[in-house]
Amino acid sequence: MSILDAKIPEGTLEQKWTKFRSSVPLVNPANKRNLEVIVVGSGLAGASAAASLAELGYKVKVFCFQDSPRRAHSIAAQGGINAAKNYQNDGDSVYRLFYDTIKGGDYRSREANVYRLAEVSSGIIDQCVAQGVPFAREYGGMLSNRSFGGTQVQRTFYAAGQTGQQLLLGAYSSLERQIGMGAVKMYARHEMLETVTIDGKCRGIIARDLTTGKLERHFGHAVLLCTGGYGNVFYLSTNAMGSNVTAAWKAHKKGAHFANPCFTQIHPTCIPVSGDHQSKLTLMSESLRNDGRIWVPKKAGDTRKPIDIPEEERDYYLERRYPAFGNLVPRDVASRAAKERCDAGFGVGASKMAVYLDFAFNMDRYGKIEASKKGLENPDAHTIRELGKGVVKEKYGNLFDMYQQITGENPYEMPMRIYPAVHYTMGGLWVDYNLMTTVPGLYALGEANFSDHGANRLGASALMQGLADGYFVIPYTIGSYLSKEISTKSIDTNHEAFTKAEQEVQEKLTKLLAIKGTKSVDYFHKKLGKIIWNECGMSRTEAGLKKSIEDVRALQKEFWSDVIVPGTADEFNPELEKAGRVADFLELGELMCIDALDRNESCGGHFREEFQTEDGEALRDDEKYAYVAAWEFKGQNQFELHKEELKYENIKIAQRSYK
Amino acid sequence: MSGNMNLTLKVWRQKNNNAEGKLVNYQVKDISPDMSFLEMMDVLNEQLIVKGDEPIAFDHDCREGICGMCSLYINGRPHGPKDRVTTCQLHMRSFEDGQTITIEPWRAAPFPIVKDLAVNRSAFDRIIASGGYVSVNTGNAQDANSLPIGKEDADLSFAAAACIGCGACVAACKNASAMLFVSAKVSQLALLPQGQPERYLRVHNMVAKMDEEGFGNCTNTGACEAECPKGISLSNIARMNRDYFVAGFASDN
């Protein structure tokens, strides 16, 4: 085990980034033209990085597995993006955003990175507005803000329920502009399947053209992985079907440490699983918890319709357990509480794995207000309810429609059924302050790295981080590496390292196709998802994790002897793509359990049943576990732990309480 | 949990863009009405894979109606029989037990078939690359609130920007025209002050690129608007036409 150096600049917290920017070595424009950068992934981090680097003059190649860079899953983010603009004059500041993020992450993120994130957040909004991103506005023409979980100020900028889409299309249009000008070469429907290391530095990738199946070699002086999170290890998640860990995992196996893999975020309000056929889960925005009350019947196994269950036989368990925050406790707390009730037999719906999110109470409250606005005297219950429905429709109409479309139930008449689902992964490739992994020249940006959210991410911070990394961090930090590479000539892709890497990829593909077993890739993916969800999901135990490590290893063996992958490697073959991704998930799943087993504490999204307070809350151990767990790949099923100590010099660590 | 619907599917199979394609019949059983259309396709593919047959290739990704990757021309309509939803959000309860469903790819010369139901829509990217942006480098921006934008224009711009680039407009149009897609981007930026400096150059270049890619012409049938899963309005096309005339008559390019 070694101690990792995060290369945090000297100076006070406020000076670190400013000083760094002013003293980082530069590359002159003539040299930039000869330096090639590969960007893998075209989401918020990838598209913004690629566009910004191309604007600076670097030669950039971008790869994405989708048919267009505009499809990256950043597009699905609903709520908004945080920025310390203080436009509402409500006391926001860079420091407050920094503080909220560190605290929200349950004190497991790196101070210097988070402070930098808060510092550049304001510039992101400026940049996006300049690109023509149509944020919501007030009648006076100024930008509108709303509030989100875990904060006391209004700092969230949004574009209806489609903020991620609008931000991504902004970054995508900047990227397309560079493509049009010839500064970026785009490779859509291409999947990175290996990194190429020469003399200890990352020098390129092997990518597969998914349309023709042809393997391609690409050289780069530096490689940026902007490939998102690995939530699909659970099979069911709110991620897109294609979201995967393959690029990050290949990099990990070639020397990049993987940090805090067990830190995953389970979002409390998703539409529950309706059957085995289910392929993905859909999020219902966190904002619904403002007006919905969460409850289950007091009697276990109660099969009555929710509207037939009288008030006194309902258990509003969040309000009961957390009187101060009630239904608005943070995501990790709300998710665990729902699981606790369902496990105890109080769940509702056909699967019994759901709780009610009920708007009736607030519909009546709004209805009464509306009635009095209209001057109606003694309105009957029906009139009140109808008026209230109108108010709710205006606030959440599109979400209610979506719910009805998916479940076939009318949420205006019946409470919604919701259950937690995997949403985001805080863990990822370990990076230093420069966003460089432990492999020189290999960087990780956005959700693919681990750095900013600790053990739990606050709402509306993922978009902020992706764009911060791409627009404002990497253009500076990459200079400190590339300034030393100006004399490195473009390496011929006939170099033996490229040949060897391509061979490895080819062999793996051939092997997958040759097994010709009896079970589909999805069979294994579902099975893996169940293991990880049950043992490394919302709550974890030592015994469960130990068993799941064995189970995953057994599943790996079964996969490599019994999977069936139809078709060939030299054509468009989605099953082959999926097989490769699931093979990597199978290895990552094992590491997640190992990491969760190592961390003998509960913090944020990581809840170990052995470590909780008397009333069932997470119990952190700051003395022993205030570190980043960065795992090094040492060969099949072997991982070595390295630690980065987390030093809190500006914030006093405290216990989170929502009672 | 399985359901009780049995369906006959007629699916377009085509190995690649150069190969001949044809409709092939499949039977699926025990489909739940709670399944999404693509989950029903998953069930069929699972059957095919285990039998050792080749599964049907189709594009999909987010499965929540926002990425624009899913397509499918279902019983003669892009994204199937329901208005304002993408194929991934279409559920089997919108069909009847025993029904025959014909599934075809988007058909347009600029959307060549990749395999089976998957098509190549990179022509859309090239159109955006020809001018669908504001030329502002990272770091150039002024404070976001220094440019007040009236709520009405901001909302209209947002409504145009809601386009997911799925190509249903092209698929629905009898002329395979991409006017709705192009006009959505042109309108989004034409409605904002940030878009003004390049307004006429943009529309000129984007329309030229659209024609070059081989999309058909707009004859205003309105099929695109009716089939658009995001409800992009035809008024965007009118706005683009207006700007295009101005670009032709009054600008230097």
Place this chain on the structure above:
Amino acid sequence: MGITGLFLISFLMVHCFLNSLIFINDGGETFNLGAEFMAKNWLIRAMEIVLFGGLLWHIIQAAILTRENKKARPVAYAASNPSANSKWYSRSMGLLGTILLIFLIIHLRHFWVVSRFTDEITSGRETLFNEMKEVFSQLWVVILYCLAMVSLGYHLLHGFKSAFQTLGWNHVKYNAIIEKTGVIISIVLPVLFAAMPIAIYMGLIK
């Protein structure tokens, strides 16, 4: 198509107004005066050339569009349900236009050729009004004209508002007016035109 279309509509309106003079039922006196004015005014004669140019351009554009649009979808859908998203006549402008073109050739042969290339009318031996009465005494001609006017109605129903859309003359405040005007024009013009042969055939015009 928009500009030529609107130009042709403006011609139709003038044409319809002049011909409606027969409904005064004065034995064609007023109508013949109008016809004579149209035949002898040099401006109108010049416009006639522009009109033919406009018509030709409308047809050529339509042919080019059709060809390009066919090319944009080389493989047709096996199953198509276009009525779910658009009106049949908006998709059938080419067909409706072709019917109108065939009608137009016959129509021109009936009246324009006689008045322009023979001296029947200029010599005063015959009036255009009498020519009309003669032509419309044949039942097949009346039926043909009526069918053509149905085509014209649908052609205009889409064409009028479509022209405004193509030219970008579109505003939330005025869209309803454009829409309604289009409907009125596409009903009134064909009905008046069709009423002429019917009325003459039935002997209502003396």
